[in-house]
Amino acid sequence: VLSRIETDKPVFYLSDATFELMVDYYWPNLAACSVRYGNSIEQRALDKASVIIHSSEWASNSARDYYHIPASKLNVIEFGANIDENKIQTPVKQEFAGGGYLLRILFSGVDWERKGGEIAVDTVMQLNAAGIRATLYVAGIKDLPQKHRDNPHVKNIGFLNKNIPEQYHQYVQLWQQSRYSVVADTRGMLCHRVLRGCGLRNPRFHDRYRRNS
Numbered sequence: 001v002l003s004r005i006e007t008d009k010p011v012f013y014l015s016d017a018t019f020e021l022m023v024d025y026y027w028p029n030l031a032a033c034s035v036r037y038g039n040s041i042e043q044r045a046l047d048k049a050s051v052i053i054h055s056s057e058w059a060s061n062s063a064r065d066y067y068h069i070p071a072s073k074l075n076v077i078e079f080g081a082n083i084d085e086n087k088i089q090t091p092v093k094q095e096f097a098g099g100g101y102l103l104r105i106l107f108s109g110v111d112w113e114r115k116g117g118e119i120a121v122d123t124v125m126q127l128n129a130a131g132i133r134a135t136l137y138v139a140g141i142k143d144l145p146q147k148h149r150d151n152p153h154v155k156n157i158g159f160l161n162k163n164i165p166e167q168y169h170q171y172v173q174l175w176q177q178s179r180y181s182v183v184a185d186t187r188g189m190l191c192h193r194v195l196r197g198c199g200l201r202n203p204r205f206h207d208r209y210r211r212n213s
């Protein structure tokens with residue numbers, strides 16, 4: 001849209017990546033014509049912007065080196081946790097169920113496959129097999145895969161809309177009551193779950209280092 005806007009007003013462009021970085025990473029197997037068209041749109045948008053803000057040096061460097069955008073237009077502002085500061089409290093103590101410690105682990109995301117849901121379940125199952133009582137709390141998935149619905153170690157909370165106060169409060173509570181969160185994205189740019197976890201003092205499990213970390 002930005003690439004086709006005609007205006008005499010200053011244009012601020014905010015992004016966590018460029019099209020060039022997403023090719024064969026987020027969007028595999030694109031046709032050559034689609035790559036050329038996507039890059040041309042990105043180029044026009046970056047050229048038209050008065051101020052360009054990226055969330056990482058990784059993205060900003062792409063704009064500078066691949067699209068030849070002057071450094072004077074480029075800015076890096078790291079995103080923070082999208083949780084209100086006054087909601088951040090001391091994490092809730094873990095519960096003891098049946099005389100034993102229960103490890104609560106949170107998986108948050110709306111795309112089960114891309115966010116690594118199977119990796120999260122496998123992690124919890126391996127913990128339980130090793131004698132560590134653990135439960136995976138799943139938030140954001142509207143339809144949990146059938147094979148996991150009867151798993152006693154997986155509790156599906158469902159999709160929570162942060163624009164609805166009651167659901168937002170429930171979402172924040174999930175983060176605060178969980179000892180860890182699992183980040184196992186198969187594809188992704190800036191990970192808001194990592195930022196949210198940092199804001200809520202929640203350690204994360206990663207299955208790999210991210211390209212733009």
